[in-house]
Amino acid sequence: MRDIHSDPIGLHRVLDDAQRLPQAADRLDTRRELWPDEVRIRVERLNLDAASYRQLERKHGGAGQVDGPAIRAEVLEIVSTRGKMQNPETGSGGMLVGTVEEVGPDSPLGLEVGDRVATLVSLTLTPLVIEDGLARWDGLGEQVPCDGYAVLFGRSIAAVLPDDLPAELSLAVMDVCGAPALTARVVEQYADPVVAVIGGAGKSGSLSLAAARAAGAKHTIGVVPHEAEAALLREAGIADEVVIADARNPIGLRDAVTAAGGPADVTVVCVDVPGCEGGAILATADRGTVIFFSMATSFSAAALGAEGLAADVTMLVGTGYTPGHAAYSLELLRDSDGVRRLFERRLG
Template sequence: MTSPVGLHRVLAPGGVLPQAAQRLDNAERIASDEVRVRVERLNLDAASFRQLATKHGGDGAAVRAEVLAIVEARGKMHNPVTGSGGMLIGTVEEVGPDSPLGLKVGDRIATLVSLTLTPLKVTDGLCRWDGTGEQVPCDGYAILFGRSIAAVLPDDLAGELALAVLDVCGAPALTDRVVRRYDRAAVAVIGGAGKSGSLSLAAARRAGARTVGVVPNDRERDLLTRAGLADAVALADARDPVALSEAVKQALGGPADVTVVCVDVPGCEHGAILSTADGGTVIFFSMATSFSAAALGAEGLAADVTMLIGNGYLPGHAEFALDLLRAEPAVRNVFTARLAAD
């Protein structure tokens, strides 16, 4: 019997959902409610790629070999260190008769569920990828379940650009929802020059907020300043709690009502909490976040803040993010620069 959440694909251990599984069945044959996608490109999430690149000292061949080893061993792309994966784009090649996803053969889609729960088979050895960027040209196939989520790629955007946006589309949607609860909120986006950060800044501004984008170096400060996405740009190491909070307070004239964490390095939890006013909200989008450190840190700081985990899904999140990209040239410029750098 098949399961709409993919329990029938779990090989080990028993009794867990596919995301928590150590190994998935990535067999090509689909069940009646599944969809098979011919994969064109993977997008590794930022935390996972940074961990792999750091581990191997920027050796792209070694990074490629480890990604292949992970997929071979686990039947999915699920980084065992960061616990994260990414997403993919591809073309639908078979649809089970009972699939509720509304997809048809030939649709070019982006999956909006993590690679950590998506059965995946790589068939080309990733021979077209040099291992030095997050986007991975790939041949193979992936399986979607009855409760998976996917979006048909828009005709007006290049696949690589659409993939980069859809990879982080939950961030601006949740930022918009939270910021609109406040009256003229002051918003700090940690990692404001990144993909999720730039979209979150645009969403916060559209929702009427005053914004500061926090970046770690002069290059990203220049990129964000040229883009004009934030009312202020601050330079600070997000892993230095005091320096980060002082930079935010100086830029905004006080602590933030909403702090959005979009960096891909660990150790940023306490600085985000210190940067946020009592009664404010911290949104953690980074997969490098230690949620125990966040909870215990807030307790130790006697910080009256609400902390949210950005789970990557809100109804309408894909179209919301794509509309921001279309409407905000500054966002497109940031994404274009990021893709060129990769």
């Protein structure tokens, strides 16, 4: 074993000259050998986060045609260069599914060899090696069949996959499980609140709507950008009102939410496009809360916008982690046929 001591947050895997956290590092050490508190996973599937994949899609989507091989080549380049999957433009990564192949003797994660797991920490801080060249992925979707290995630190998080759900479905839920868990926690702090979810037909948005209803929301409003999404959300039956609005248009969003029963006591932003800060603030009542779950959020725009609007709102950054978030989100999926249909349609 190497003489450098391991650190539960993975500092010993950082290869930069300056000391940085693994997520901020330019390069990570991806060697197979484990420190005593680490776990190695045989990877079978990556789930790129939505913001990262959309950026790659735009970059390699000239003339209306998405260049899947170019996206695949860029993902391979990122991973081989950095030792992790971290989109240099968005700073985001995703998560993975795989099987535990070795557990260090001091690992605190409670995993055993053979466990099929999903990691609940970002690929942006997870040492990762791809060994099959992503030969089974066409580059045209967020879920990436993959053969390789990844390393979890002592303070990483992983969940054993349930037996009653397909792995692809579990992975899609766990990728966004922080959003519904925090939404429920915030909604529970209000008496009979109105809750608006921007991007309500998406993965995190649909789960957040279900969570809001389960946590006691009096009225839920799902905001979507166009009629096709609205039809999907109405069919799912998880929002009391469905409205079509451009989240980048502050006045239009405010008016749409207000007409649908707002302003909202809790507004949850689950869209991966920039420029939604002002509208979310305007759609929220005084003493209300805005939760930002978008990697495209500009937090300076949100803070300065709230100040400039004299908006008395609390603004939270969705970190992606709330204790028990994976189990809670999977249970929401099991309990809501509408949410499950939305997920299965998107996995299509």
